[in-house]
Amino acid sequence: MTIVxxxxxxxxxxxxxxxxxxxxxVRAEALAGPSERATEAQHAKGKLxxxxxxxxxxxxxxxxxxxxxxxxxxxxxxxxxxxxxxxxVITGWGTVEGRTVFVYxxxxxxFGGALGEAxxxxxxxxxxxxxxxxxxxxxxxxxxxxxxxxxxxxLAGYGGIFQRNTRASGVIPQISVMLGPCAGGAAYSPxxxxxxxxxxxxxQMFITGPDVVKAVTGxxxxxxxxxxxxxxxxxxxxxxxxxxxxxxxxxxxxxxxSMLPQNNREYPPCVPCADxxxxxxQALFDLVPADGNRPxxxxxxxxxxxxxxxxxxxxxxxxxxxxxxxxxxxGQVVGIVANQPQALAGVLDIEASxxxxxxxxxxxxxxxxxxxxxxVPGFLPGxxxxxxxxxxxxxxxxxxxxxxxxxxxxLILRKAYGGAYIVMDSQSIGADLSYAWPTNxxxxxxxxxxxxxxxRRQIAEADDPxxxxxxxxxxxxxxxxxxYYAAERGLVDDVIDPAETREVLINSLTxxxxxxxxxxxxxxxxxxx
Numbered sequence: 001m002t003i004v005x006x007x008x009x010x011x012x013x014x015x016x017x018x019x020x021x022x023x024x025x026v027r028a029e030a031l032a033g034p035s036e037r038a039t040e041a042q043h044a045k046g047k048l049x050x051x052x053x054x055x056x057x058x059x060x061x062x063x064x065x066x067x068x069x070x071x072x073x074x075x076x077x078x079x080x081x082x083x084x085x086x087x088x089v090i091t092g093w094g095t096v097e098g099r100t101v102f103v104y105x106x107x108x109x110x111f112g113g114a115l116g117e118a119x120x121x122x123x124x125x126x127x128x129x130x131x132x133x134x135x136x137x138x139x140x141x142x143x144x145x146x147x148x149x150x151x152x153x154x155l156a157g158y159g160g161i162f163q164r165n166t167r168a169s170g171v172i173p174q175i176s177v178m179l180g181p182c183a184g185g186a187a188y189s190p191x192x193x194x195x196x197x198x199x200x201x202x203x204q205m206f207i208t209g210p211d212v213v214k215a216v217t218g219x220x221x222x223x224x225x226x227x228x229x230x231x232x233x234x235x236x237x238x239x240x241x242x243x244x245x246x247x248x249x250x251x252x253x254x255x256x257x258s259m260l261p262q263n264n265r266e267y268p269p270c271v272p273c274a275d276x277x278x279x280x281x282q283a284l285f286d287l288v289p290a291d292g293n294r295p296x297x298x299x300x301x302x303x304x305x306x307x308x309x310x311x312x313x314x315x316x317x318x319x320x321x322x323x324x325x326x327x328x329x330x331g332q333v334v335g336i337v338a339n340q341p342q343a344l345a346g347v348l349d350i351e352a353s354x355x356x357x358x359x360x361x362x363x364x365x366x367x368x369x370x371x372x373x374x375x376v377p378g379f380l381p382g383x384x385x386x387x388x389x390x391x392x393x394x395x396x397x398x399x400x401x402x403x404x405x406x407x408x409x410x411l412i413l414r415k416a417y418g419g420a421y422i423v424m425d426s427q428s429i430g431a432d433l434s435y436a437w438p439t440n441x442x443x444x445x446x447x448x449x450x451x452x453x454x455x456r457r458q459i460a461e462a463d464d465p466x467x468x469x470x471x472x473x474x475x476x477x478x479x480x481x482x483x484y485y486a487a488e489r490g491l492v493d494d495v496i497d498p499a500e501t502r503e504v505l506i507n508s509l510t511x512x513x514x515x516x517x518x519x520x521x522x523x524x525x526x527x528x529x
Contacts, residue, residue: 030068030085038109047180047202048246050090050105053140056250057103058094065092066126072118077149084110087118088143091126093135096257099269102130105140108180113143115186116150120157127164134263136173138253141190141203142180158185165192170365173260177253178203178239179246181223191238194362195256195314198229198239199249205232205239237318237351256312259326259333260366267367268333275307277330277506284498288375290439292414295341298323298373301413302336305329305502311336314359319351320344324359326368330506332513335363338373339424348420349380350393357396364404369509372410372425377446378418395528398423402430403527405519407512409505412436412492417445427491432515433508434492437501441477442486448473 033039033049042049048056054063068090071083088110093102104126106113115123130137146154168174169192176190178198182205190196190205198205206227213219213226225231232239243249261268281304288296302325303309311327320343325336337356339346348356363370379390401408401423409432410425421442427434436442445453448469452459455472462468486492496504 026069026085033107034084034109042109045202046245047108047142049109050107050140050142053177053179053246053250054090054092054094054103054105056247057138057140057253058096058101059098062094063092063103064094065090066129067091067122070118070122072116072150074116074118074147074150074153079149086110087116087122088113089115089119089122091122093126093129093133096254099257099262100133100135101138101257102126102133102135103138103140106143106180108142108144111144111147113180114145114147115143115154115157116147117153117157119147120154120160123157124160124164127161127168130172131164131168134172134265136175136257136260136262137168138175138177138257139189139193140177140179141182141186143186144181145184145186155185158189161189162192165189169194170264172263173257173366175253175256177249178205178229179249183207183209195241196232196239197241197243197249197253198232199246200229200242200244202246204228233315234317237315237355240314242317252312256326259312259328261368264365264367270331270333271328273307273328273331275330278503280499281305281502282499284501288413288437288439288498290414292377292439292441295345297342298338298340298346298375301373302327302338305505306336307331315355319349319355321346321349322352322356324355329371329502329509332509333368334509335359335368335370336373337370337425339376341375344380345377346375346415347377347380348394348397348423349385350388350390353390353393353397353423357400360397360400360404364400364406367406369407369409369512370404370425371505371509372408372431374410374412374416374421374424375414376417376420376424377415378420392528394419394423398429399525399527401425403525404430405515405517407509407515408432409508409512410434411501411505412440412442413498414439414441415446416440416442418443427493432512435504436483436486436492436495437498438483438495439498440483440486440492440495441481442491443481 039049069085070087072087086107088107089104090107091104093100104123127137174193175195176193180203184207187205187207204223204227210221210223210226213221229239229242233242241252259268283304287300302311306327306329311325313325315324321340323338323340327334327336360370379394408425422428425431459465459468483495487495
């Protein structure tokens with residue numbers, strides 16, 4: 001018998017029971033991790049261990065680990081003397097609410113979670129398994145980047161991850177949960193996935209860290225100030241969700257998974273609904289002012305319409321002038337895209353266009369019907385917007401809607417002006433059904449601006465220009481902006497009672513559930529960038 005890593009190893013012929021006993025010791029070492037001291041250090045930072053995180057994510061007792069006993073084979077720089085089991089990443093599959101989910105979790109206690117050749121190979125394998133099985137993949141990220149001691153082999157490992165992220169895109173849901181540092185090229189894998197979760201204070205993402213930034217630009221900034229959860233949730237838009245602690249974060253990952261299908265060949269799960277399908281929403285009359293210049297909270301409108309008032313907002317704190325949310329109507333998952341009059345009057349700008357486009361593409365990829373709620377005065381004017389490419393970025397939202405083949409329903413609550421009306425899933429770009437409330441105003445522009453252009457000469461020559469302007473505004477509204485103008489021309493399918501909105505949407509989605517749309521034969525489109 002020999003001793004390896006403090007574990008007695010049998011040699012030669014041995015009883016099967018002895019082999020099993022030896023296996024138990026080996027597994028116990030792999031499960032325990034490097035040391036109690038390393039675990040305490042992880043907890044002292046306010047972070048859970050990789051296995052504790054997996055336990056929170058998956059249904060109790062459902063985890064099946066893959067390559068638990070994998071070790072690296074690198075030499076040099078002292079690596080040959082340190083070969084822990086798992087090589088710093090735990091991979092496998094389990095269930096969330098009974099449905100299969102694949103997962104990998106960096107173990108910061110081992111090599112700081114840094115990626116080496118064996119570590120990367122384990123991730124490649126579990127990604128391939130997820131794609132083949134057609135099940136979501138969740139990565140629990142807490143790593144120090146590439147393992148420097150292994151050189152270019154580590155970098156090649158990242159390349160394999162990126163290639164698989166891209167291959168899986170639109171095929172299976174991919175969720176990145178940032179629970180520690182993520183620097184350099186490692187940050188590109190989360191950026192390629194469908195959703196990014198972050199935890200405040202403990203997770204950061206950046207390409208170049210504070211030290212490099214200071215050396216190159218002279219700017220001094222902390223890690224959280226450069227790439228913390230709030231920065232990416234509010235400023236950059238890299239993170240879709242940000243939470244105060246890991247437990248809440250992982251619980252929300254489970255909730256998100258409950259709204260997504262297993263893959264692009266399935267529908268999202270339907271759940272029983274106790275909220276009456278024909279429930280009238282009288283509160284909508286008070287929530288939405290008839291005066292188009294008065295702001296209101298579109299989130300409250302969504303709450304009033306959807307099942308039990310529950311929805312999950314994506315990118316809640318970035319580009320607040322547009323709302324993107326996953327919710328249910330009569331138990332069926334739908335994606336909501338809505339202008340938010342409380343922020344910038346609900347205009348479309350660069351960030352709102354990008355946010356909406358990405359969400360529409362995700363919904364289309366995973367067979368989630370899209371309901372669009374319009375109250376949009378147009379695109380945000382300004383030199384900065386034009387110079388930074390509002391034409392190019394606005395076209396992303398237009399392209400996403402035009403390219404989507406899932407059921408699409410648009411509802412105009414109040415204003416729908418100009419190009420923004422067209423872009424926000426108008427009937428002319430392929431909405432299956434378009435509805436409007438009696439408070440709708442669909443026009444090229446607001447009545448005041450239109451009157452100033454059309455009746456400029458009459459106003460200028462009038463004895464009382466202001467009275468003439470007011471008269472022309474009323475005339476324009478009466479002729480071209482009354483609630484039934486678009487309906488009379490077939491540009492909306494019906495003008496509906498706001499209190500019946502829920503019932504109308506549910507009936508329409510039920511009819512459209514079997515919608516089939518053939519796309520033209522092509523390798524892929526070339527969307528605006």
